[in-house]
Amino acid sequence: MIFTVHHVSFTNDGREIIRSKDFDQPALSVGRGPGCDIALPDVSVPLDHARITANTDGTISVDAVAGAPFMANGRSVTTLIIGRGDGAVINFGSHEFIISRAAEDVVIRVERKSAVADSSEAKDSKFVFSLGKVGGKMRLPAWILVVTILATLLVWPIWTWSNFHMAKSRADTFHADQSWSSGKLSLGHAALAKDCQACHVNAFESVRDSSCVACHTKVHDHADPKSLMGAKGEPNPFRQVLNATSRMFNRPENSCVDCHMEHEGAVSAPATPQRFCTDCHVGLSTRVKTTKLLDVGDFAKDHPEFRPSIVTSPGEPPTIQRISLAAKPKENTGLKFPHALHLSSTNGVARMAMTLPAYKGAGSAGLKCSDCHTASADKSTFVPVEMEKNCGACHSLGFGKVGNTVLTLRHGDVPQTIAQIRALYRGVGPQNPAGNGFLQGRHVPGSSSPTPRFDVGSSSPDAAIRRVFSKGGTCYDCHQVVAPANPASLNFTIKSVSVPKHYMPKAWFDHKAHDTSKCESCHAAPRSKTAADVLMPGIKSCQSCHAGATPEHDKVPSTCSMCHGYHFEDPLKAKPAASGSKTTAAQKRRGTTTG
Amino acid sequence: MAFLANNKAAKRAGPSSHVSFLKYADYRWLKIASGLSALSILIYALIDVEPRHSGNSWYGYTLGTIGAILIIWLALLGWRKRSIKPGQWTLKSWVSAHVWLGLSLIIVATLHCAFQFGWNVHTLAYVLMMIVILSGIYGICAYTILPKQLSANRGDMTQVEMLDNLRSIDRQLHDATQPLSTELANIIGASLNADPFAGSILARLKNQYPSCPTQHAFETVGAASRSKATGNVDDIVRAAQLLSRKVTALANIRRHLQLKAQLEIWLYFHVPVTFALIAALTAHVVSVFFYW
Numbered sequence: 001m002i003f004t005v006h007h008v009s010f011t012n013d014g015r016e017i018i019r020s021k022d023f024d025q026p027a028l029s030v031g032r033g034p035g036c037d038i039a040l041p042d043v044s045v046p047l048d049h050a051r052i053t054a055n056t057d058g059t060i061s062v063d064a065v066a067g068a069p070f071m072a073n074g075r076s077v078t079t080l081i082i083g084r085g086d087g088a089v090i091n092f093g094s095h096e097f098i099i100s101r102a103a104e105d106v107v108i109r110v111e112r113k114s115a116v117a118d119s120s121e122a123k124d125s126k127f128v129f130s131l132g133k134v135g136g137k138m139r140l141p142a143w144i145l146v147v148t149i150l151a152t153l154l155v156w157p158i159w160t161w162s163n164f165h166m167a168k169s170r171a172d173t174f175h176a177d178q179s180w181s182s183g184k185l186s187l188g189h190a191a192l193a194k195d196c197q198a199c200h201v202n203a204f205e206s207v208r209d210s211s212c213v214a215c216h217t218k219v220h221d222h223a224d225p226k227s228l229m230g231a232k233g234e235p236n237p238f239r240q241v242l243n244a245t246s247r248m249f250n251r252p253e254n255s256c257v258d259c260h261m262e263h264e265g266a267v268s269a270p271a272t273p274q275r276f277c278t279d280c281h282v283g284l285s286t287r288v289k290t291t292k293l294l295d296v297g298d299f300a301k302d303h304p305e306f307r308p309s310i311v312t313s314p315g316e317p318p319t320i321q322r323i324s325l326a327a328k329p330k331e332n333t334g335l336k337f338p339h340a341l342h343l344s345s346t347n348g349v350a351r352m353a354m355t356l357p358a359y360k361g362a363g364s365a366g367l368k369c370s371d372c373h374t375a376s377a378d379k380s381t382f383v384p385v386e387m388e389k390n391c392g393a394c395h396s397l398g399f400g401k402v403g404n405t406v407l408t409l410r411h412g413d414v415p416q417t418i419a420q421i422r423a424l425y426r427g428v429g430p431q432n433p434a435g436n437g438f439l440q441g442r443h444v445p446g447s448s449s450p451t452p453r454f455d456v457g458s459s460s461p462d463a464a465i466r467r468v469f470s471k472g473g474t475c476y477d478c479h480q481v482v483a484p485a486n487p488a489s490l491n492f493t494i495k496s497v498s499v500p501k502h503y504m505p506k507a508w509f510d511h512k513a514h515d516t517s518k519c520e521s522c523h524a525a526p527r528s529k530t531a532a533d534v535l536m537p538g539i540k541s542c543q544s545c546h547a548g549a550t551p552e553h554d555k556v557p558s559t560c561s562m563c564h565g566y567h568f569e570d571p572l573k574a575k576p577a578a579s580g581s582k583t584t585a586a587q588k589r590r591g592t593t594t595g
Numbered sequence: 596m597a598f599l600a601n602n603k604a605a606k607r608a609g610p611s612s613h614v615s616f617l618k619y620a621d622y623r624w625l626k627i628a629s630g631l632s633a634l635s636i637l638i639y640a641l642i643d644v645e646p647r648h649s650g651n652s653w654y655g656y657t658l659g660t661i662g663a664i665l666i667i668w669l670a671l672l673g674w675r676k677r678s679i680k681p682g683q684w685t686l687k688s689w690v691s692a693h694v695w696l697g698l699s700l701i702i703v704a705t706l707h708c709a710f711q712f713g714w715n716v717h718t719l720a721y722v723l724m725m726i727v728i729l730s731g732i733y734g735i736c737a738y739t740i741l742p743k744q745l746s747a748n749r750g751d752m753t754q755v756e757m758l759d760n761l762r763s764i765d766r767q768l769h770d771a772t773q774p775l776s777t778e779l780a781n782i783i784g785a786s787l788n789a790d791p792f793a794g795s796i797l798a799r800l801k802n803q804y805p806s807c808p809t810q811h812a813f814e815t816v817g818a819a820s821r822s823k824a825t826g827n828v829d830d831i832v833r834a835a836q837l838l839s840r841k842v843t844a845l846a847n848i849r850r851h852l853q854l855k856a857q858l859e860i861w862l863y864f865h866v867p868v869t870f871a872l873i874a875a876l877t878a879h880v881v882s883v884f885f886y887w
Contacts, residue, residue: 032780041770043769043784043787044780044784046777046780047776047777116769116787117768118765118787118788118791119761119787123758125754125755126754128792129754129792129851129855131799131855131856131859131860131863134793134798134799135860138867142869145867145868145870146873149719149874150874153878154874154878157885180715182650182651182715204884206887207887249884250887261651264646274645
């Protein structure tokens with residue numbers, strides 16, 4: 001039997017070169033050793049690897065010599081029998097043997113299948129030297145990131161919006177469009193944090209006023225819209241460009257969100273910037289000729305003197321006029337009340353205050369403002385003065401005594417008062433008035449001479465009634481008494497008392513925020529000898545601490561919104577945050593002084 | 596006008612004289628980018644925006660528009676560098692503008708958002724942009740420092756020559772291994788069959804290959820060559836010498852790979868994150884106008 005061995009190699013251009021050799025012998029040795037019949041220059045092949053033997057029965061056996069296996073038809077074996085007439089594919093290291101038959105002879109095709117070294121294999125040097133060889137392509141992570149971001153932060157939120165479009169509320173869980181929120185909502189709107197659709201209704205449309213008034217049902221316009229447009233005047237070219245751009249992006253002007261900005265953090269709704277006021281109110285009279293409003297600018301420089309609402313004539317209703325404090329107005333509330341007399345620390349009032357149980361804490365200083373003026377629950381304002389509670393300790397309405405019970409006239413009811421005096425005479429008569437100090441010897445606080453409150457020694461009740469309503473009488477001390485036209489008549493009446501609830505109903509004022517100051521530092525009460533004095537402080541008093549919008553040395557920056565509101569209606573009902581300061585609950589309910 | 600004059604001068608000088616992309620045209624783009632940044636800061640400081648600066652003010656929108664246009668234009672460098680064409684806008688001028696305007700984006704975008712950050716799509720876009728810019732700053736440093744080291748390491752050899760050198764050593768090593776014992780042949784075979792460019796990104800960056808078969812072969816065969824017990828000492832010594840040469844050549848290649856890795860690693864952040872940034876920017880812009 002003859003073995004024909006074809007050694008196959010390739011030129012650089014891929015051409016096949018075959019070198020053949022015949023072996024007329026029964027067996028062939030295979031190995032790396034130079035003495036082998038088929039010497040393989042292959043470091044992965046042992047020096048003496050295998051024997052290929054042609055058996056007499058026509059079969060061929062292949063056996064590993066040193067036990068190192070070889071690959072036969074894809075399997076690792078140490079011995080192989082090739083049947084008569086059959087062939088096989090065997091791999092020794094990097095070399096492939098294809099064994100076939102040619103008549104009685106055995107043909108072995110030997111071919112190296114891999115390069116002598118990894119480095120010898122074809123390599124694109126530009127590629128293998130670059131980081132891309134081990135780092136892979138950047139395209140895949142890039143696309144993963146792109147798809148993830150667009151899916152979670154664009155598609156998902158839009159899908160959420162479409163699901164809840166026009167919905168009244170949403171479940172208190174995470175909603176994808178919250179990822180679009182540019183900042184936390186103000187405290188007042190905090191409950192809407194998960195209800196984006198409450199304000200953002202239609203896509204690519206700015207928040208409309210309809211969303212705001214859905215909840216804020218009682219907010220009214222600042223003024224007639226036509227007047228507002230007139231007050232604004234022609235915007236400057238820059239503002240015109242901004243307005244045109246806003247319109248182009250479906251964001252109309254003059255909407256709530258122009259002033260009320262949101263997503264600015266979890267704080268009280270920020271104060272409206274001053275320019276939203278001054279844009280119109282500076283030089284307003286030149287644009288709106290019919291306006292009764294005065295031109296107003298920055299508080300420090302361009303604010304007119306305060307014009308409190310002054311009661312010039314008490315009644316139902318009273319006559320109230322806004323008069324500038326510069327004109328030194330006088331008020332007529334229907335009361336006679338000299339503040340100076342009551343606040344003196346040396347006169348009879350002071351001495352009396354010291355003797356009365358309710359005022360014993362007052363010490364030697366006499367009465368204090370707070371003895372009569374009681375702060376409201378939130379201390380931002382004062383509750384109205386009541387005669388019985390705040391004046392009654394000194395100005396007694398007592399007119400008789402039954403046992404230990406003091407009979408008192410009913411305050412505020414003239415017919416009842418007259419009836420009570422008549423009853424005193426009709427029923428029991430004057431009871432030993434001389435011995436009844438309670439009825440006889442009362443002094444008007446502050447006066448040095450004893451003045452009987454009732455002339456109960458009078459021969460008739462008529463005389464007693466007349467005394468009560470006449471000079472020196474109980475009512476006359478504090479009230480304006482209207483005597484009857486007929487001197488014989490007893491139809492006395494008392495003029496209405498009209499103490500204004502708010503002297504400045506167009507503004508807020510928080511007394512609590514000013515409680516470090518003494519009352520008299522603003523209100524000149526200790527020097528006021530007549531009730532006609534208007535004790536409201538002028539603008540200079542405020543300006544001593546409050547600057548305008550621009551902070552000044554040691555002064556409080558104060559924009560319009562610190563005292564005024566755009567939708568302002570009742571000064572006791574609402575107050576937005578003061579500019580540049582923390583809002584307190586009291587500020588929200590801030591009102592004017594109640595006298 | 597002075598700017599145009601500079602432009603013409605730069606063109607006359609031509610791109611052939613080697614000028615760094617940073618210094619291109621006498622720092623033209625540095626000047627433009629500085630001007631843009633300074634102007635942005637100046638206006639930001641001077642204008643009175645109520646109640647405070649934000650992306651929602653007219654100035655915020657203006658800076659946002661400038662920023663978005665800049666980002667898209669900067670990203671187009673990836674397209675421009677693949678498009679080889681003549682014209683007055685050379686690739687170097689593009690890169691110079693890319694670098695300097697990219698840096699000015701830090702100012703423009705930060706003033707656009709007016710230092711307001713949160714867990715939302717808007718800040719995500721900002722953070723991605725900063726990752727891109729910071730990786731770009733690394734890239735600028737790498738391109739300024741590393742080419743010199745790269746050049747010093749490879750000497751006069753090109754990458755192809757380095758690879759050919761290794762191939763030559765491997766062929767000789769292969770031949771020298773033929774008479775050796777199976778044991779040694781297997782050890783050297785492992786070196787021959789090992790891919791010299793294998794290893795992780797980390798291995799390349801750190802230039803550390805702890806289980807290198809060539810190093811193992813060098814040590815084992817070296818030890819065998821010094822041993823008197825073995826028979827064909829000359830063959831083993833020859834193999835050991837070749838392995839020594841291979842270790843040196845491989846070290847050279849690996850240092851080259853390390854420098855190349857340091858030179859290219861930032862792109863693995865810069866490029867994919869740029870795509871992520873464009874996606875986040877799209878979501879940012881759409882969301883702003885969607886929930887206007």
